[in-house]
Amino acid sequence: MFTLFRPELEAYARAALAEQRQLHDGGWQAADLRAAQWERAARTIRYVQANSPFYGRRLSGVRLAPTGPVGPEEFAAVPFTTKHDLRAELFDVMAQPLDRAWVFYETTGTTGRATPCPRDERDSIVNNTALTLAYEGIFAQHGERHVVAVLGPTELHSTGDTFGDVLRNLGHTVVKMWPHSPVVGFPRALALLEQLGVTALVCTPGMAISLAKAARAAGVELDSLGVRLILTLGELTSPAMLENLGDLWSASVYNCMYASQEASIMAACHADGRLRTVPLNNLVEVIDPHTGRAVAAVDGVREGELVVTHLYQGAKPLVRYRTGDMVRLFTEPGSPVEVLQPIGRVRDALTLAGRRVTAFDLEQALFTHIRGVIDYFLFIDEVDGQDIVTVNLEPKDEEAGLKLDREAVRRAVTDAFGVGCEIVLGSMDAITSTGAMVSWKAARIHDRRADEPEPERVAALAIAAGRDAR
Structure with missing residues (x-):
């Protein structure tokens, strides 16, 4: 008006x-x-x-x-x-x-x-x-x-x-x-x-x-x-x-x-x-985050x-x-408009079993075999030279927990990323609610392979503590 x-x-x-x-x-x-x-x-x-x-x-x-x-x-x-x-x-x-x-x-x-x-x-x-x-x-x-x-x-x-x-x-x-x-x-x-x-x-x-x-x-x-x-x-x-x-x-x-x-x-x-x-509204480019150079399309997809x-x-x-966000851009036949798939912030990328893993691919592989789960959180450790991902899941109720195919989830993570995997059921704390305020990685992952916690995780913990206090 x-x-x-x-x-x-x-x-x-x-x-x-x-x-x-x-x-x-x-x-x-x-x-x-x-x-x-x-x-x-x-x-x-x-x-x-x-x-x-x-x-x-x-x-x-x-x-x-x-x-x-x-x-x-x-x-x-x-x-x-x-x-x-x-x-x-x-x-x-x-x-x-x-x-x-x-x-x-x-x-x-x-x-x-x-x-x-x-x-x-x-x-x-x-x-x-x-x-x-x-x-x-x-x-x-x-x-x-x-x-x-x-x-x-x-x-x-x-x-x-x-x-x-x-x-x-x-x-x-x-x-x-x-x-x-x-x-x-x-x-x-x-x-x-x-x-x-x-x-x-x-x-x-x-x-x-x-x-x-x-x-x-x-x-x-x-x-x-x-x-x-x-x-x-x-x-x-x-x-x-x-x-x-x-x-x-x-x-x-x-x-x-x-x-x-x-x-x-x-x-x-x-x-x-x-x-x-x-x-x-926008002219978009896709670049290699490390070199700053434009990324060429592979099979109609630009990733960077x-x-x-x-x-x-x-x-x-x-x-x-530079948004700091990793995306995949897909061309569509006959259309000048591209389909965009966000796959995580540049700083959210992980290394698992020596391979770079995006936040998107990790969550997609995990939840392909999960339904009835109200929340999740991951721990990453290294044991005897092998990366171990502990998947913590909070089912919505006891029945959903009983129906959960833990072996399918474990196998999906192991096969996709070449890591050991354990599944644990339990409740999550408030840190998982901080993703939009901090980052997906800080809200969803504690990488215990690092000597010091990342600054984003420290910020997420501070926000979570305030929400728990209320």
Whole structure:
């Protein structure tokens, strides 16, 4: 509605919707889309050179023509932006003064200095338009009207505002709550799910697990709550884990987006359950995280660290931003849009039996043979030169524990990674709920082969201790 008071923004929003809908409906040809990306990338570079103190310095050696696109070779010579840059430069990265933004967010600061993430109206329009079009088909598959509980993590996080806007666009009712808040709490959250007839959740996988645990402790059957759709975000989640969550909740579960506070929406889930890039908003690259060089596709798949450049000129556009996340990008025949599969942060990679293992592949192998498990945690040890993975599982109830095929789980881990494996049943502590705040690895793995705990694990333990205390 705010655009009605800003005619220039209404025109911008209508144009953004028209071209995003054309892309969504398959109306863009690959060559035309690529040409538009090079043109818009050039605009972003000129914009930040002129308006961002940080980029004015960092890109001082980049010379583009006053108008027109940037060439691929020119673009490849543009320096990367890193997370360290954002933490060191803070407000100098911004391309607008704060009083031109409509909202201020920041990162959580759990693993480093919190960085400012302001958004202006254009930022929100292009990102929320892409999400609205993607989610329209998902919600339609599960009923005409929904009451959606959006369980965002903090007041300074974008989740509540983003989904409030997107769900309003789609005509659904929104309930914003944070069960870890001392004002709300899990008992009140569960009561609201039941009292309001909530049919869908937007939350991290860890929150879906925490709510399931709280329901079990309160003697509430999850089936009785009537939730039939869960959109997860904020943490790495494999398809097999999504199926396990769906089994727990008797609901359809989607990994609904790939995004960050700093870089906004980089991929959105569509009705078929797959994440797709948003090429009118971002130019994406895949690089080797160690060399920084572009990764070539093998059988139509690029695997490496994702790098993103914003193609819209908002409050804080980023140029060649190294996300620190490992992905696989799949080409689709006849489509200029790629399917994206997050496979873990660069620093979350493990070495098992001398081989590099991604977080995604480890969780996928593990949960292919698991259902009815409410939570899990892994210990990694070395015994007589062999790596041993101890898989700790928390079944939802005694019956699920009896049905669990421990031998199948053990064999899957051993065969996939060449390690010894033991299966232990028991309850988990609060560290497993910290994945979105810290990292999947810190929340899910204690690698006891290392002499000192990693900084992320220390941060996760501190957050978990605070949650246990409440």
